[in-house]
Amino acid sequence: MRWSLILFFLVLAGPLLGQETTKITEGKIVIPLKKELNLKAELKGDKIVGFEIVEDTSLIEPSEFMMSLDQKPKEFEDIYINFNESDFGILLTLVHRFERPIIYKARIKIRGRKNPVETSIQPSYPGVFSVEQWRDEIEEIELYDFEYFNE
Numbered sequence: 001m002r003w004s005l006i007l008f009f010l011v012l013a014g015p016l017l018g019q020e021t022t023k024i025t026e027g028k029i030v031i032p033l034k035k036e037l038n039l040k041a042e043l044k045g046d047k048i049v050g051f052e053i054v055e056d057t058s059l060i061e062p063s064e065f066m067m068s069l070d071q072k073p074k075e076f077e078d079i080y081i082n083f084n085e086s087d088f089g090i091l092l093t094l095v096h097r098f099e100r101p102i103i104y105k106a107r108i109k110i111r112g113r114k115n116p117v118e119t120s121i122q123p124s125y126p127g128v129f130s131v132e133q134w135r136d137e138i139e140e141i142e143l144y145d146f147e148y149f150n151e
Contacts, residue, residue: 020032020140021056022035022037022053022056024050024051024052024053026049026050027047027048027049027050027051027144027145027146028142028143028144029051029081029142029143029144030140030141030142031081031083031140031141031142031143032083032139032140033083033084033085033090033138033139033140034058034059034060034083034084034085035056035057035058035059035081035082035083035084036055036056036057036058036059036080036081036082036083036084037053037055037056037057037079037080037081037082037083038053038054038055038056038073038076038077038079038080039051039052039053039054039077039078039079039080039081040052040054040077040078041077041078041079041098041146046147046148046150047146047147047148048102048104048146048147051079054076054077059082059084062084062085062086062087063082063084063085063086063087063091063093064086064087076095076097077097078096078097078098079094079095079096079097080094080095080096081093081094081143082094083141086133088133089133089134089135089136090133090134090135090136090137090138091131091132091133092106092131092132092133092141093129093130093131094124094129094130095124095127095128095129095130096124096126096127097126097127098126098148099126100126100148100149101123101124101125101126101148101149101151102123102124102146102147102148102149103121103123103124103146103147103148103149104121104124104143104144104145104146104147105118105121105143105144105145106118106119106120106121106132106141106142106143106144107119107141107142107144108134108136108138108140108141108142109138109139109140109141109142110136110137110138110139111136111137111138111139112137116142119132119134121143123149124149
């Protein structure tokens with residue numbers, strides 16, 4: 001009986017212990033696929049120079065493209081990010097509470113490739129979902145160089 005309980009625990013804990021974590025260093029966020037984040041930002045002038053993770057949730061189910069636009073939580077700090085698989089490929093959805101639009105850069109790590117690849121990101125406006133989509137098999141995304149967008 002005791003061995004079956006230990007085996008049961010190991011089977012359940014395996015995926016949880018192997019779950020990749022979000023990493024934040026010097027204003028860069030590296031997000032593994034299937035994550036939902038609530039971030040507090042540190043501002044310095046027109047730049048966002050740092051982040052604090054308020055909540056980091058692992059996602060189990062893929063997102064549905066049209067439903068992802070309705071999934072914004074009612075409460076979040078400065079930035080909400082959802083990076084997940086979907087019925088239309090990989091989706092990055094981001095919404096923020098700043099008073100002005102923001103822009104940032106991104107690199108994606110594609111499964112089977114050694115080095116990350118630069119990708120384009122559109123400006124993100126306050127309170128509006130910014131949605132980016134890829135057909136590649138992306139393992140993680142790095143977001144960096146956040147700053148206010150001057151139109």
